[in-house]
Amino acid sequence: MTQHIRSRRRWWARAAIALACAGAVSLTGLPGWDQAEAKPSLKQGKRCDEEYKDFYDFSDVVEGGLPDDGYIRPDADLDEYDYVNGQKQWDGLRAPTPDELKEISDDPEDYKKGDKQRVWAYYKKALKTSRWSGVPFETYRDDFYIPKGGNDPRGKAYMAKLVYDFGLVGPDWICEKEFEVVDPDTKERYVRRADAYNKRTGEIVEGKSNDKPDPTQRPKDKALLKDPNHKDKKISYAYGRETKGGAKNHDADLRRIAPDRVKKISYRASAVEKAPSGTSNSPTRRVDPYMNAKPGTGTGSRGGGNDMIQKSPESPKQLADRLQRMGRIPGVSQMPTPGGIDFSTLELQYVGTPVKGKGLDYSFGAKEDPDNDTVGWGGKAKAQMASDAFFTWLALTPDKFWVNLNPDTPGTIMDDKFASTDAGRVLLEADLRLKHDFYKAMDPKTDLGKNTWDSLSKVNGWPCLTSMRNWIEPKPAKVREQDGGIYILDAPLKLQSEYADVNTPGPGGGRPCQDSLTKAEIEHNERVFRRTIVPEVEKWINEGPQYADLRRVYKSRVAAEFVRQQDAQRPTDYRTIINSNNVMQWPIRAPHQDWKKTDVFNKYVKVFKEGEFKYELTKGEEVWVISIGGVDLSKQPKRNVTQAEFRLQNRHLPRQTKTSVKTMTEDTERERLLLFGGNSNGQKDDGGGTTPSPNPTDPPSPTDPPNPTDPPSSPAPDPTTPDPTTPGPGEGTTAPPANKPDPEGNLADTGSDTPIGLITGIAAAIVALGGGLMWWMRRRKGLGG
Secondary structure, X not given: OOOOOOOOOOOHHHHOOOOOOOOOOOOEOOOOOOOOOOOOOOOOOEEHHHHOOOOOOOOOOOOOOOOOOOOEOOHHHOOEEEEEOHHHHHXXXXXXXXXXXXXXXXXXXXXXXXXXXXXXXXXXXXXXOOOOOOOOHHHHHHHHHHHHHHHHHHHHHHHHHHHHHHOOOOOOEXXXXXXXXXXXXXXXXXXXXXXXEEOOOOEEEEEEOOOOOOHHHHHHHHHHHHOHHHXXXXXXXXXOOOOOOHHHHHHHHHHHHOHHHEEEEEOOXXXXXXXXXXXXXXXXXXXXXXXXXXXXXXXXXXXXXXXXXXXXXXXXXXXXXXXXXXXXXOOOOXXXXXXXXXXEEEEEEEEOOOEOOOEOEEEEEEEEOOOOHHHOXXXXXXXXXXXXXXXXXXXXXXXXXXEEEOOOOHHHOOOOOHHHOHHHHHHHHHHHHHHHHHHHOOOOOOHHHHHHHHXXXXXXXXXXXXXXXXXXXXXXXXXXXXXXXXXXXXXXXXEEEEEOOOOOOOHHHOEOHHHHOOHHHHHHHHHHHHHOHHHHHHHHHHHOHHHHHHXXXXXXXXXXXXXXXXXXXXXXXXXXXOOOOOOOOOOOOOOOOOOOHHHHHHHHHHHHHHOOEEEEOOOOEEEEEEEOEEEEOOOOOEEEOOHHHHHHHOOOHHHHHHHHOOOOEEOOOOOOEEEEEEEOOOOOOXXXXXXXXXXXXXXXXXXXXXXXXXXXXXXXXXXXXOOOOOOOOOXXXXXXXXXXXXXXXXXXXXOOXXXXXXXXXXXXXXXXXXXXXXXXXXXOOOOOO
């Protein structure tokens, strides 16, 4: 019986989850040997359950075979397998100094295996080739040296899984058996080795942990199907990723020759790469700063998601160079790469239970763009931003989580400490962007803008835009707190807009027309905006790329509040950070390190006084549109979805999230969403699993070409806010305050329902917060004064 699930286009051909190129099959071509020459010695292979006995216990496995042609593994059945990459023990090896590189040999055989100088020797040798000349050591290490070490073990582990899962056991199933094949058309001769072969049925099974066959394999497959000596044999392919391109073309070529003797199935599984046993704490292992409570202290996070982020270069040019280089390396061209991952959409999707001394598990999510390799850059910067924001929300008290651009109150732009962080920078920049976008949406040359202007109350026959206060605040986040962690399913933001009585002079020396409107006409204008402009701009806020950073830091806000509540119940690694008001470890990062809140304020004041958008309606009437406003995240409401709702809509998410801590995988319910993460304390990731731990291996020597082998004062502090110079709470002290859970099962709000940050110490500023103002000026075009 053939089973199908919904078809989804994936980019796995270029940026897969950690399943990669090398299947277990190895084919040796011997084209055109002379008839008089001795035929090659053919390997007879061994029983598959003997070949892979170190991977699984086959004692209870019943003999079977592959499912029917066209089978696609259901999402409900997805699982994982692991393998040991001997080269992974060097993922944190530093680059040699110029003197060290000068002194070292370029012959790796001059050094013992396990010696870091042996790795440097491979690099020095590679520098002499055109492909690697001038390439930094870290790029060579991450793009070639380490991936190459995982090719064979990953392929073998995937084939072992096929043998175990489908019952390719017993005396009829033989693995690694070789056949001599001759193409009757070209007379070319080959030796073809099969992953698995059934002596009784003649079925040859080829396991591919990736999604395409080796190009050198294609003529051998065609020859076998055409060779009359093998007319009893069939070829079945099992792919570890959804097939496209080369695999589909090869399948079509084979079916044109012998349609009844070809089978193709999709048997997806997530491959987890492990380091050699005993190397987790090696000084040559890499750890990362993401989500770690003590960055720069020799500790750090680790995980399969981190590994993919590590491969993401800083610029599109660097990404293009990297993908081109890797695409020409046999055995590496189909390795997992960041091309196709839209890191601009990276956000925290999950944090697990924070356990003191063990950190927490976390998972990022990012959209996949299967047809666009150019989006895979900037991963480290986006992950760092999400992580830094998480700690900012922990370290600062919620009354600081607001920004405000008002030309009359330069001293209440934002809290100074908040202004020293990327999260604060992002909020203020988003506020300035909001003002631009709100009135961009009012362009009367667009259908939406024209509809808005036509619907406004009129003064002397002309539409009058009343001053409006516009600001961003959170909607309730949709989450599921389960199994000790929190799944952040959605964290939407809301655009609020209401009438504001503002009299600050604007551009052009004109006067506000709203003085001539009645209360009913003003309320009518409010309804017009809420019906037209507000929904459109709110959509931009929640979906547009210009607000991606705002959404990113807000998702971290949701995660941080969960950790606050957990720490209030029992001490965690984050206790000394919570409410400490110390954010020195999470500063504004490059390239924005020189950013100042006053620069944004001054830019806004210039726009306010001179105008940004000037629309000419009809008959010479001109209007300028300007605004004041803010972003307030001092509260963070959540709704904890019910277990029934979660199971209905996100049935597989717990399983996929668990896998994502170890390797990149997919969210099977949310279209084109990839999940990847790690553990904040870099938990043990060596040895074990289904794959026997091999001795560290070396990649083939690289050749050319390679062988395949001073700001305004802050608002007055809340009397309940701790003094920034006072140390934060530590173990044994009273836990930071947390909100009580909702008795109906919803998670508690962060802060209170009152926007603390916009009230404390700035009551006078509230009157003018968030306004949008139209200034009307009539030019002399025969219209009168």
